[in-house]
Amino acid sequence: MAGPRLGAPPATPVATGRILATLVLAVVAFQLASSMVTPALPDIATSLSAPVAEVARSQDLFFLVNGVAGVVLARLSDHLGRRRVLLGTLALLCAGAVLAAVTPGVPLLIAGRILQGAAGATFPLTYVLLRETMPPARFGTALGLITAINGGVGGVDGLVGGLLSDHLGFRWIFVAIVVVAVAAMVSTARVLPEAPARTTGRMDWRGAAFLSAALVCVNLALSQGSAHGWSDVRPLALLAGGLLLLLCFRQAEKRRAHPLIAVEHLRTRQVWPLITTTVLTLTGVFAALNFTIVLLSQDRHTGYGMSATLSSLLFLTPPAAIGLLAAPLTGRLASRRGWLLPLRAGLLLCAAVLAVAACFPQNRWVMLAAVCGMGVCYNGLALTTLNGLGVIQSPKESPGALPGLNGSCFGIGASVGIALAGPLVGSGTLTGYRNALWLAVGISLLALVASLLIAANEPRATGGRPEAPADKAPAADESRAAPDGSRVAADESRAEGEPGRA
Structure with a gap:
């Protein structure tokens, strides 16, 4: 794939x-x-x-x-x-x-x-x-x-x-x-x-229209639900419309020779657990880092009463700057040793760091240390490996499909996270901020569970040797002798960490 x-x-x-x-x-x-x-x-x-x-x-x-x-x-x-x-x-x-x-x-x-x-x-x-x-x-x-x-x-x-x-x-x-x-x-x-073009056939504009409309409805439902509450009929109607359009997308893709992304690929453990992990990671961690903690730092009654500029300097700039160093190192490690282990380690560390923040939300120095830690475990480990897997796991006949879909899941996850944390943070109480952080911890652990279901798609480089593209792997890797003398395909999803056989 x-x-x-x-x-x-x-x-x-x-x-x-x-x-x-x-x-x-x-x-x-x-x-x-x-x-x-x-x-x-x-x-x-x-x-x-x-x-x-x-x-x-x-x-x-x-x-x-x-x-x-x-x-x-x-x-x-x-x-x-x-x-x-x-x-x-x-x-x-x-x-x-x-x-x-x-x-x-x-x-x-x-x-x-x-x-x-x-x-x-x-x-x-x-x-x-x-x-x-x-x-x-x-x-x-x-x-x-x-x-x-x-x-x-x-x-x-x-x-x-x-x-x-x-x-x-x-x-x-x-x-x-x-x-x-x-x-x-x-x-x-x-x-x-x-x-040259990487695929034959025509662009699936019908599938693109159904999926785009579904994404619009889901995103609008999340923003409307956050703004007006989920008892309002508008977000519920938009959410129902989005689900209906997704069903239409599924049916349309079954009939296409060259679909936007084939339904059979969406069902595989190379794809759906990755998409689920992306949505849950952004729902939990992004909302905590870029919404809950920022608002807490500016809250004059419950939080630290900082200005927007000072809040940005202390709680947004450090994780981004640390990620600028940690992400390339993560990518280098992952390309040599595999992408799944750094992802899972990053998600586990994200949950641990957020748990510490949830225990001491009133302490600005603990919170500063927490966001700096997120520069490594979230901006460095988790985001880098999620983006890398989005490319590596994509179907070979549509290599641009999964990176685009996975990227869209970043926005959906962020919207869901803010929608869930909004009512808790909106209470303006220390308990509300603490509960929003604990919610982020729980969702991060769910993301970790989802990541355990991702199946590796191809062998990796080990010992610094370049990996062979999956579609150009040596013949010895693609088949093996069966007891009856026939050739059968090798398992393309080798165990995580097993080097390719020569």
Whole structure:
């Protein structure tokens, strides 16, 4: 089921270095659009003479479109080629940033943010491109670096956004995004190799429409349920609609010769436990790290009464900066020794660290130590291996399908986590914050259980030797002699940690 490669990777370290630098520039451009705008929301509301809640809708729609586009465009790249689709996503990012920079009001701002959200396939595309262009020995380290950027550009992107907004105005944030995105487009056009389509047949637009509509309904249901309560008819109707659309998607995929992602693959232990683990990890850990702890630090009555800037410096920047170091090391280790063990270790450590935080929520120094620990076990171990498995476990006939779907699960998990923690944190009591953290501990342990069900998809490199792609494994690995003299296929899901036989 592992995705095919572009052929021989670039022959020289200089060539692979240029490709990695280009992909880093592309994901930095999108990450800036994702994280630099949040601190400027009050300034945007003031400048456009609009309520903050109305301006915040642009952020909600950005992340909503982001999740949908990641699934559809990553799969489209199997048909049109990675380079062409990546250039298209960067062009959308530029166009949306220009609209947002010159906007006279909220409607054009929302339109610009929707266009930027459509560039959400940048990260899934980059993960697949790393798999197809990097030598196996460098794949894990490079993927860890990209994952660390996904967690924040060294922890300074939000701070830079706040500084630009305070001193130059919010429009300069979008100008900065345009500059980086244009540089990424030029580098992509010059450096990334052309590659043929990775699959035959036509793009499954019907399946894409059903799945996109289902994801929209589920995400809207979660936000509506968090805002208005689950006794309201709107979130329940949206959730029912989302489930119905998922059933329609399942039926449509059964009839397609080249589906968006085949139903039989979704049923395998290479896929569904990974998707479940991703959703549960983000539900538990993301909400605790980026929602519960941040609000506790700013709560003037129950928490630490910090300003938004100080809270960001102490509780958001350290885990992102630590992850920038830990994630590449995790990727390097995982590419040599296997991806499942670091994932499970990271989830177990996440639960342990969150349990300590839940025991001492009133102690800011314990909480600071906890978020620093999360830089290693969450940003480093868990996120890196989840992204790596999303690439490695993807079906070979649709290598862009699982990375896109797995990326969308990041957004769904984050939404579910905030929806569950919101009522507890909203009580404004120390007990409420503590219960939200204990809830995160329990969900993290469920994620660990789900990770135990993931079946390894291919042999790995051991002792520093490059691994052979699953679709080009030596013949001796693909079959063995049966007692009757016939040849039978070898078990492609060898036990975790067993090196491939020569």
